Amino acid sequence: MAKRDLNVFSMSFLDLLSGALGAVLILFIIIPKLTSDIKLKLEKLDQLIELEKDVTKMENSLAELKKTTVDKKLVEQLETQINKVQSTIEKLSDQIKDLQNELGKCDEQRTKLKEEVKSLKAKVKELEKQLKDNGSIVEALKKEIKEKEETITQKEQQITNCEQEQAKMQITIDDTQKEVDKLEITKKDLSQEVEELKKELEKEKKKNAKLEDKVREYEAGFKFSDKNVVFVVDISGSMDDDPEPQKMDEVKAGLKMMIATMDDSYKVDVVIFPKSQDEKYGYKYGQLKQVSEGTKYDIYNYLNNLRPAGCTPTKEAMEFVMKSGKYPDAGTIILMSDGLPTNRVSYTDCEEIKERSGLAEVESFITSTNGGKRVINCVGVGKDFRKQSTTDQKVVFMKNVAKQNKGFYIGF
Numbered sequence: 001m002a003k004r005d006l007n008v009f010s011m012s013f014l015d016l017l018s019g020a021l022g023a024v025l026i027l028f029i030i031i032p033k034l035t036s037d038i039k040l041k042l043e044k045l046d047q048l049i050e051l052e053k054d055v056t057k058m059e060n061s062l063a064e065l066k067k068t069t070v071d072k073k074l075v076e077q078l079e080t081q082i083n084k085v086q087s088t089i090e091k092l093s094d095q096i097k098d099l100q101n102e103l104g105k106c107d108e109q110r111t112k113l114k115e116e117v118k119s120l121k122a123k124v125k126e127l128e129k130q131l132k133d134n135g136s137i138v139e140a141l142k143k144e145i146k147e148k149e150e151t152i153t154q155k156e157q158q159i160t161n162c163e164q165e166q167a168k169m170q171i172t173i174d175d176t177q178k179e180v181d182k183l184e185i186t187k188k189d190l191s192q193e194v195e196e197l198k199k200e201l202e203k204e205k206k207k208n209a210k211l212e213d214k215v216r217e218y219e220a221g222f223k224f225s226d227k228n229v230v231f232v233v234d235i236s237g238s239m240d241d242d243p244e245p246q247k248m249d250e251v252k253a254g255l256k257m258m259i260a261t262m263d264d265s266y267k268v269d270v271v272i273f274p275k276s277q278d279e280k281y282g283y284k285y286g287q288l289k290q291v292s293e294g295t296k297y298d299i300y301n302y303l304n305n306l307r308p309a310g311c312t313p314t315k316e317a318m319e320f321v322m323k324s325g326k327y328p329d330a331g332t333i334i335l336m337s338d339g340l341p342t343n344r345v346s347y348t349d350c351e352e353i354k355e356r357s358g359l360a361e362v363e364s365f366i367t368s369t370n371g372g373k374r375v376i377n378c379v380g381v382g383k384d385f386r387k388q389s390t391t392d393q394k395v396v397f398m399k400n401v402a403k404q405n406k407g408f409y410i411g412f
Helices: 011-030 037-044 047-066 072-133 135-207 209-220 247-260 293-304 314-323 356-370 393-404
Strands: 228-234 267-273 332-337 342-344 350-352 375-380 409-411
Touching (some): 047 072, 047 135, 072 135, 228 247, 247 293, 247 332, 267 293, 314 332, 314 356, 356 393, 375 393, 393 409
Parallel strands (some): 228 267, 228 332, 332 375
8 A cells, every 4th residue: 555645735734824824914904004193183283382372472461461550450360361271271281292102102012013013924924934845843833823823913902902092092182172272262352351451551541641741741840951950949038928928838848849859860959048137048068969868858857947037139149059169060050939039228128129120130140140051940939920921020030030041930
């Protein structure tokens, strides 16, 4: 009886091999190709960056509104809402970063699994070749193929798990997109409110325009182009005469107010006239003194001790300031008086210069002595000076001195 040839490639074995190859081919076919759809959706969430910029702009607008007269409670409410939006954006940004990291890990894992499957496929092909070359190792190959199939099944399960995680992340991303859309609506509402507040502020500015003009007019009288200032103050007996005995106190208050607004860039002195029956003028320092807190209080105390008495030697006091050499750097003189200049006719008696010619002579003397070197501002004190239109000689005198020496005139 002839020996039968050993056919290691029996039908049952070929069936088994075909089944294994089929499993490998099916596995290769069913591995899903990862697309960049999810990444693209995540990239669309770059709206968050633009949203953060818009929120920053709103915060800057809100900072400007804080400096205005807008209702502070309304501004605080807007600020609270903007802060909540900012906080939500930061949380969503962190969530998206975490999702992107997880998605990256899953992509890396899937790529690795693909490479492993590719390697397994190559090994299966190698095993096929070995089966053809050597039938004696069929059983070992069967065992190894089974192990590889089990490994493939495990890898497929891992891929499935990865896809499930991606699906969950996609849901989270969709929910995040909805939150971003809500925030976009909230941002538009807040922007609208900020714009409305700006409009309200503009209305308020227009309403206050007249008041601001009046304030600027008032301040104009107390701002000097030259900050070396000499105050020449009338403390004659008429400063506390009826019917306005309070004039001296008003002058003191006005002087204190002007000096209180000065900073250390100013230098000042106070010259009074008369100082006594024998002395036509006096002064606090006899020189320009830099303004400081100490200087201010020294002057306040000096003013408090002044008492009205005597004549009104306006000409002599102004001559002292301009010609004595004690104030060579003085650029501004402020003359404060309630009456006409006087001439002394006796030790206890004075006579007002009422004639226009006499007053014109004093005006001319002051102007020529000044020679355009200083600005002379005049402040009239008393009810006659508070009339906008008057021909009273003392008012005309003060106005002329100011006009001829490029100064301003105020009556109060």
